[in-house]
Amino acid sequence: MAVDYTVIVVYLAGMLAMGWWGMRRARSKSDFLVAGRRLGPAMYSGTMAAIVLGGASTIGGVRLGYQYGLSGAWMVIAIGLGLLALSVFFSARIARLKVYTVSEMLDLRYGGRAGVISGVVMWAYTLMLAVTSTIAYATIFDVLFDMNRTLAIVIGGSIVVAYSTLGGMWSITVTDMVQFVVKTIGVLLLLLPIAVVKAGGFSEMKAKLPAEYFDPLGIGGETIFTYVLIYTFGMLIGQDIWQRVFTARSDTTARWGGTVAGTYCLVYAVAGAVIGTAAKVMYPKLPSADAAFATIVKDELPVGVRGLVLAAALAAVMSTSSGALIACATVANNDIWSRLRGAVRPAGEERGAEHDEVRGNRVFILVMGVAVICTAIALNNVVEALTVAYNLLVGGLLVPILGGLLWKRGTAQGALASVVVGGLAVVGLMAWYGILANEPVYVGLSASLVVYVIVSLATPATDPAVLHAWRERLAGRGVPAPSAEAASTSA
Numbered sequence: 049m050a051v052d053y054t055v056i057v058v059y060l061a062g063m064l065a066m067g068w069w070g071m072r073r074a075r076s077k078s079d080f081l082v083a084g085r086r087l088g089p090a091m092y093s094g095t096m097a098a099i100v101l102g103g104a105s106t107i108g109g110v111r112l113g114y115q116y117g118l119s120g121a122w123m124v125i126a127i128g129l130g131l132l133a134l135s136v137f138f139s140a141r142i143a144r145l146k147v148y149t150v151s152e153m154l155d156l157r158y159g160g161r162a163g164v165i166s167g168v169v170m171w172a173y174t175l176m177l178a179v180t181s182t183i184a185y186a187t188i189f190d191v192l193f194d195m196n197r198t199l200a201i202v203i204g205g206s207i208v209v210a211y212s213t214l215g216g217m218w219s220i221t222v223t224d225m226v227q228f229v230v231k232t233i234g235v236l237l238l239l240l241p242i243a244v245v246k247a248g249g250f251s252e253m254k255a256k257l258p259a260e261y262f263d264p265l266g267i268g269g270e271t272i273f274t275y276v277l278i279y280t281f282g283m284l285i286g287q288d289i290w291q292r293v294f295t296a297r298s299d300t301t302a303r304w305g306g307t308v309a310g311t312y313c314l315v316y317a318v319a320g321a322v323i324g325t326a327a328k329v330m331y332p333k334l335p336s337a338d339a340a341f342a343t344i345v346k347d348e349l350p351v352g353v354r355g356l357v358l359a360a361a362l363a364a365v366m367s368t369s370s371g372a373l374i375a376c377a378t379v380a381n382n383d384i385w386s387r388l389r390g391a392v393r394p395a396g397e398e399r400g401a402e403h404d405e406v407r408g409n410r411v412f413i414l415v416m417g418v419a420v421i422c423t424a425i426a427l428n429n430v431v432e433a434l435t436v437a438y439n440l441l442v443g444g445l446l447v448p449i450l451g452g453l454l455w456k457r458g459t460a461q462g463a464l465a466s467v468v469v470g471g472l473a474v475v476g477l478m479a480w481y482g483i484l485a486n487e488p489v490y491v492g493l494s495a496s497l498v499v500y501v502i503v504s505l506a507t508p509a510t511d512p513a514v515l516h517a518w519r520e521r522l523a524g525r526g527v528p529a530p531s532a533e534a535a536s537t538s539a
Contacts, residue, residue, distance in 0.1 A: 052358065053193075053355070055352065056359055059359045060207055060362075063207055063208075066211060066215075066226065067210055067212070067213075067215050067223070068211075068214055069215065069219070070214060070216065070220075070221075073218040077148075077409065080216035081409060083217040083221050085146070085294060087301065092295065092296050093309045094224065094225045095225055095367075096305065097228055097309040097316075098231070098363070099289070099292055099371035100127050100131055100313060101124070101127070101313060102181050102365060103187075103364050104184075104368075105124045106231070106235065106341070107342075107361060109320025109324070110323050110324040111324060111338050112267070112321065114334070115324070116260075116261070116266055117260065117261025117263070117321065117328075118325060119267035119272075119321070120324055121318050121321035123279065125317045127313055127317075128312075128313030129280045130279055130281065131289075131306060132306075132307060132310035133280065133283070133284060134284050134289065135306025135307045136307060139293050139296070139306050140300075140303050141453070141522050142294075142302070143298075143302040145521050147294070149287060149379055150166065150290055151166045151379065151383040152383070154166050154463060158448075158459065158463050158510060159460050165464060166445060166467050167384045167387070169440055169441070169471050170287050170441070171383070173286065173437045173438070173440050174288055174373075174379060175437075176436050177286075177368070177434070178376055179420055179433050180433045180434045181368045181369035181372060182420055182421060183427060184365045185201050185203070185362075188362055188365065189203065201421060206421070208369045209413070209420075213410050214410075216413070221295065224370070224371070227363030227366060228363075230359055231316075231363050234358075234363075235316070235320075235357070238349075238357055239345070239360075240319045242348065243327065244322065244326055246348050247325075247326035247327075247329040257325065274489070278435075278489060281442050282438045282442055284446070284450065285445055288375040299524075324340055326344070327343065330348070331343055345357050376420070377413040377416040378409065381408060381409055432484065438489075439474045443471060443492030443496060444471035444492070444496065447470065448463035448500060451466070458510070459508070459510050462502075462503040462507065469499045470495055470499070477491055
């Protein structure tokens, strides 16, 4: 394993070096939170694919393939479809808003009264998303070093917190691009063909497994519907995803770069399911489907290649973890803390030199990172944590966000009522039916929609001046000028 260890250590050291490099680029709030809004198509596509394809998509995708065969791809397919829908229909308008958070968008659309409550819901989602990725370090480090779970979480989480705190989005962008390349080589170009060959090829796989393993709908219609509802719609409104859209340098970059990333997700989905299916042929009686990825890597790959594929798994986890962490810190600082201390400024406006925005956001990343690591140590179930995150996001925020983008009659009162009723319904029903039940998100989303429509129609329409300002921002006009600091950095 010495060669494999060397590959992993070099990779982790490189991540820290990228963080140090990014620190020199992050000189303004715009640089630190959205990479100066300057990413071109190649960088944007790679980093967007990296953040949405995390440990759940890699390790979890192989697990579903082991359990259900090719139809196990549906979870990651739903993620890819959501990214495609976001890129084609909404990304250009989102990028033109020139804001930093989803709650700032809601303030612009509804007149400045939706921020704190929606911020709390989005913060809870991003926190749990970061926690699920951090828990996954334990699985990978256990395969590598037979390491204690808590120590593995602390080491993996600390590396992500370190490079994210140092350079913000610039560090995360560069590391994510490296991670995208490592994932592509490790999973698509190495693990996929090796797994199929080791399993005897597709003909042998079909001969040894039941026919339902090759049924595209074998996982079940209700499960597919739930994946689409949670993950496809979740991609449309998550702060971690929107914050990447904000990094695009143009509308075209956001639209076409995101479309390329979404297509890549579909390919990655099929690859994970095929690898899992091959693992079922080679190891038909594993004690847990969660062990499918680690087992095939540990037992079937040659020295060096094994280290690279495990680095790819680490890359998948780190990219999602770092993206969720900076999103969590951005929401906590800009949408909750700044409002509670009465320091709110108009959405998207850079603050003056009297307050060091970069330092403030850096402190929040560090604090949120420690909170994520401690929470990950306390929790065990990745699936439950991820389900809580997406149930809160979709049940509480999908309707007011898409309603604001698509329905001009939606009002601030309707949006607030929708967030509160949908969020409380999801939390209450998860407590009643269980976290993994489908009812919480179904009922929560339905209640959120009904309340949004009824309250919006029962209250006065949004001020025409607010709607006019909103339309101007959507069109790319009326955007606040950047601060002198940001302007000099861009120059």
